[in-house]
Amino acid sequence: MKAKAAVMYKAHEPLVIEEIEIDKPGRREVLIRTAFAGVCHSDLHFIEGLYPHPCPCVLGHESAGVVEEVGEDVTYVKKGDHVITCLSTFCGECEYCLTGRMSLCQSPTTKRDPKAAQRLSLKGGPLMQFINLSSYADHMLVHEHSLVKVRPDMPLDRAALIGCGVMTGVGAVFHTAKVRPGDTVAVVGLGGIGLAAVNGAAIAGAGRIIAIDMVGSKLNLAKEFGATDVVDASAGDPVAQVKEMTGGGVQYSFECVGLKKTAEDCFKMLARGGTATIIGMIPVGTKIELHGPEFLGEKKIQGSAMGSNRFRVDMPRLVDFYLRGDLKLDRLISGRLSLGQINDAFAQLKTGAVARNVIAF
Known part of the structure; x- marks a missing residue:
């Protein structure tokens, strides 16, 4: 055809x-x-x-x-x-x-x-x-x-977003990082995936969700998705801002841009024992540099492939989350x-x- x-x-x-x-x-x-x-x-x-x-x-x-x-x-x-x-x-x-x-x-x-x-x-x-x-x-x-x-009452334009960006962002929170109720979270980059990660952290019950970007409209939008705090990365070092806000760093950070600097920043803004999850597609050939002694604080960095999904189980559940008002x-x-x-x-x-x-x- x-x-x-x-x-x-x-x-x-x-x-x-x-x-x-x-x-x-x-x-x-x-x-x-x-x-x-x-x-x-x-x-x-x-x-x-x-x-x-x-x-x-x-x-x-x-x-x-x-x-x-x-x-x-x-x-x-x-x-x-x-x-x-x-x-x-x-x-x-x-x-x-x-x-x-x-x-x-x-x-x-x-x-x-x-x-x-x-x-x-x-x-x-x-x-x-x-x-x-x-x-x-x-x-x-x-x-x-x-x-x-998926159920036929789900609008297909919203359903399409679940096919990648939403599944990737929410899944990284639920499955890859396994954020628990009360945890502190930072999300760097507020495109479709980053906003989905913010939303996922809110659904998971994170106690504090810090959304980080350089675009004011996206920072405002992140509040609607569940962010408790926002950081304008153009107004100063976001790592320093996050550490000051949290008294030492977050338990989970999510990189949703795909850049060397933001990946390194996500690791730097962790508290002791924290985990940085890299969601963004970092260009081929890029090397990430981390300060070796930081690993003595049991900090971790990991990747996430499409939110570590089991999509035939996960996506119908995300449809239900949307239809009951939890997924924005x-x-x-x-x-x-x-x-x-x-x-x-x-x-x-x-x-x-x-x-x-x-x-x-």
């Missing part, structure tokens, strides 16, 4: 709207009519060449839609089901899956054989699928383990744009002034 998609031909160049071909669903594959796709900073990393990816390709990975067709042996979903996609495609058979760490699965069994016809093509030639999804297109063809069905997704959406405006959406993202734009199909 034919579909409209935003194609990346080369890093550092605008995406181009093209008509592409999508193959019929094969065994265990599902065809989805895309409803909304979030414009995530992770995609921008690939556009800017900070992470390499074969081209041409269709980016996009934070999405929700409606099932249109299923392939052989698919029993989990049927035509008409509402679904959220997730880049944490799991095989269900490898060591990571069998030990409950499905977000780390990288099994090739959920992809098509490289020698066979691929899911996407462009003008008769190969078109690379981005992390099993490619959601900057009006249709997606994915493995059934790349999606989760309405304020997370900065704007709704058409596919033809996708380069404008990335330009807005680069300004740092928006939380999350979504592409509406």
